[in-house]
Amino acid sequence: MSELVTGDAVVLGLRPAKLPSRALALVIDLVAVGTVFVLVSIGLAIATVTLDEAAMAAVAVATFLLVLVGVPIAVETLSHGRSLGKLACGLRVVRDDGGPIRFRHALVRGAMGVVEILATLGAVAAIASLVSARGRRLGDVFAGTLVVRERVPAGRAAAVPPPPPWLVGRFAGLDLSAVPDDLWLAVRQYLTRMHQLDAAVGRAMSERLAGELAARTGVPAPAGVPAAAFLAAVVNERQTRDARRAFAAAPAAAPLPHPAPLPHHAPPTHPVEASHTAPAQVAPARAVGRDGAAADPGAEAVRPSTGGFAPPA
Structure with missing residues (x-):
């Protein structure tokens, strides 16, 4: 370990x-x-x-x-x-x-x-x-x-407990870029072992970690929010952002399938029809929005998928 x-x-x-x-x-x-x-x-x-x-x-x-x-x-x-x-x-x-x-x-x-x-x-x-x-x-x-x-x-490693429901998404605008990896590791390990620590020791450790995290982000813990709950909410926010980045990068990294070739039609064999019939000009179909206005012609090429994982808001 x-x-x-x-x-x-x-x-x-x-x-x-x-x-x-x-x-x-x-x-x-x-x-x-x-x-x-x-x-x-x-x-x-x-x-x-x-x-x-x-x-x-x-x-x-x-x-x-x-x-x-x-x-x-x-x-x-x-x-x-x-x-x-x-x-x-x-x-x-x-x-x-x-x-x-x-x-x-x-x-x-x-x-x-x-x-x-x-x-x-x-x-x-x-x-x-x-x-x-x-x-x-x-x-x-x-x-x-x-x-x-x-x-x-290693099999006894516990997962990070989720924050209280009323704290989920509350720190969506928090800047986490200045938080070092060793501090994230310490916070995660505290959250997974906080129930095994002495109550007074665990409280002091959570307050110290919350103070270090607030100093790195520039935003102190809200008044009335326990330090352990603040740490769990910030870790949950970081995990949510990591999940969003991972799933946003997955479609871009996946190669697009090549379109199948169109069937080739032979030209008309009747000479009269070939000489007097002009080739039909087919206008490209344009997507029409709900209000009746024509949409961007390239909008159909990158239509988002309606299924799959929806990252949390």
Whole structure:
């Protein structure tokens, strides 16, 4: 699944991760970090063999903090929530509002991970994830983060909900040429996932997207119209215009059939009739309108079709 972001780098269209996938990602991370810790410890033990016991203990504590705590924090900060295990399982750590995490979020998660994962062998983290409605451990609760799934089956993609009937066609004169594609993508993804978001988070996100859309079009949302309804109406207007352009270009692109050749009549064989009979001059038929006036002679050549798709007005 491709990553989608708004102008504030807000990730949409993702779902909270379950405990089995999080546990598998944690095992992969612990194996990787444990391997690095063992290798670094062996190297430091060889390098500090001449030091006394106090110095060796200090080096061991520093190695533990730097490798088992500092490395996961640095990886999550630099990768914006993707550790090695999460990358393998298609997971990612984001803020509660869907935005990317920063150093302080990773620091709180790493510090709490020492207590609920390393000190208790993951028992506290597992219990907290089972109790939480969104599968969050204590580190996520204190840091204000959430682990979500990035890879969602394509068959579960939802369609954009239609706007309220009283808003259909209300923005027909809106200029949409300055709206970038990434903003359209963010609006569409919000509309398809707005029922899965927290009410307060979804309301704030819809107001932010509506503000960005109003800034691009130069027309603010009408008073009394919810931000989500405004977004749905503008997206519906864009889809209507795209449909009109597509169906207007279809007849022009289709090749016209070649007219069938007229039957060839042989000239009269009677000599008297051929010499005394003048050839009849047939005047071209002209289309007559309803008021009796003659219409354009070429009007019959491009008579519009009476059937087929009629684009919405």
